[in-house]
Amino acid sequence: MPADTRHDDVLPGQQYLNLDPGLYIRPEVFQEERARIFNRSWQLMGPASDLAQSGQYLAIDIAGIPVFAIRGRDGVLRGFRNVCRHRGAKLLADGAGKCGLIVCPYHKWSFADTGRLVQAPWYGKDPAIIPEDWPLEPVSLAQWRGLLFAAIDPVESLQDQLGDLPEELADEPMESYQATDTATVSFDANWKVYTDNFVEGYHIPGTHPGFFAAIDFEAFATTAHKGYVKMTAPPKDGLFYRGKWLWMWPNWTLSLFDGGMNVSRINPTSVGHTDQHYHFFFADTAPAAEEARQKSVQGTLAVVREDYQVCVETHRNYAAGAYTSGPLSGRHERGVQYFQERIVQALDV
Structure with missing residues (x-):
């Protein structure tokens, strides 16, 4: 059927x-x-009102895969995998919060709210790290009736899924x-x-x-x-x-x-x-x-x-x-x- x-x-x-x-x-x-299901579908994150102000974020786990959404200084809401590009550490604790730079607790790599790598302290210069090569991996976001959803690799729009x-x-x-x-x-x-x-x-x-x-x-x-x-x-x-x-x-x-x-x-x-x-x-x-x-x-x-x-x-x-x-x-x-x-x-x- x-x-x-x-x-x-x-x-x-x-x-x-x-x-x-x-x-x-x-x-x-x-x-x-x-x-086939959790990576491809839209997942409820929570109330969009939790991210009304610059720097506010909401981090969740999707079947073991950590993601977060953050309101940028430019007012844009963006989503990313909650995983450092260096060695895979978790960047932000689950739940709602507020931050400036997104700083990895493991080796202190830091990322802007646009996902851009800002610095990799004490990394060294032989070879040097190229920040443009290591942005955070993006995640799709969508809103409906005041609720925020994230999708890692969506196969349809949120409206179609609903x-x-x-x-x-x-x-x-x-x-x-x-x-x-x-x-x-x-x-x-x-x-x-x-x-x-x-x-x-x-x-x-x-x-x-x-x-x-x-x-x-x-x-x-x-x-x-x-x-x-x-x-x-x-x-x-x-x-x-x-x-x-x-x-x-x-x-x-x-x-x-x-x-x-x-x-x-x-x-x-x-x-x-x-x-x-x-x-x-x-x-x-x-x-x-x-x-x-x-x-x-x-x-x-x-x-x-x-x-x-x-x-x-x-x-x-x-x-x-x-x-x-x-x-x-x-x-x-x-x-x-x-x-x-x-x-x-x-x-x-």
């Missing part, structure tokens, strides 16, 4: 099976994913939300195990009893669209979520609150370890609203931590050879089918 086909139209009686568990635990598959998402969120006042909180949470499982989990609500009754009690689960719906999966459920009184959760190819999410949202990037650091990086945005950033904001932040993190335990155990079963592929629910696992079809297409397996 083509990657951009909606899955509402699966033929009656057609059975889909879960992916081969070997695709989740083999190191060579992770290397292929790094080359598919029909802009239409889905056209009426959401995303630009009115301000970035307030960040969080990184980690777990020992393959990134696809967690993504399979995120794009379906079938697990909610068993994994999230509190969440289950706070929604009308019988009305939970999952649909796959070009570039994203949408999950909806009517919330009951008191739930901080608004009842709409989105996952976008290949590895980022967006969930809506009353007066805000969160985004996350599901980032593998190895075949068996994943970091999930969260940014939270709210319309009301006044001190009086801090308690309400923290209810959404801490509530989100509590729900995802419940997911991690089952994902870790699932990964262990895959790695032990204890599991063979089982059937996917036509009612609840359309999102899993869509994600896995995109994986198969990207890896050509």
Whole structure:
């Protein structure tokens, strides 16, 4: 089935099976994913507002490859690999910050915010270093609705990758939300195990009893669209979520609150370890609203931590050879089918 086909139209009686568990635990598959998925796709970095001023930077890891974006003195936003051209040391620590020259902590090579090599102290003159030969390696950047994305070797534009998402969120006042909180949470499982989990609500009754009690689960719906999966459920009184959760190819999410949202990037650091990086945005950033904001932040993190335990155990079963592929629910696992079809297409397996 083509990657951009909606899955509402699966033929009656057609059975889909879960992916081969070997695709989740083999190191060579992770290397292929790094080359064919993470290097070629647009990766969510965070709020563009973090780089509004000259010298501000944002550094992230993309499946083990460090990159950063920086606002130059000339006002231009540029992206680079976060790797010194001398001996490969990491230049800037992950996260947001501000700097003048970009100075390597290893041998003190320094680079301008344009990527130009400024100096290589104590290098010597036999032979002399030619600065023009050793600029930082560039990375592509693009913005959408206040969010900044980076791509190492993109095969399509950000707009093409987003598919029909802009239409889905056209009426959401995303630009009115301000970035307030960040969080990184980690777990020992393959990134696809967690993504399979995120794009379906079938697990909610068993994994999230509190969440289950706070929604009308019988009305939970999952649909796959070009570039994203949408999950909806009517919330009951008191739930901080608004009842709409989105996952976008290949590895980022967006969930809506009353007066805000969160985004996350599901980032593998190895075949068996994943970091999930969260940014939270709210319309009301006044001190009086801090308690309400923290209810959404801490509530989100509590729900995802419940997911991690089952994902870790699932990964262990895959790695032990204890599991063979089982059937996917036509009612609840359309999102899993869509994600896995995109994986198969990207890896050509």
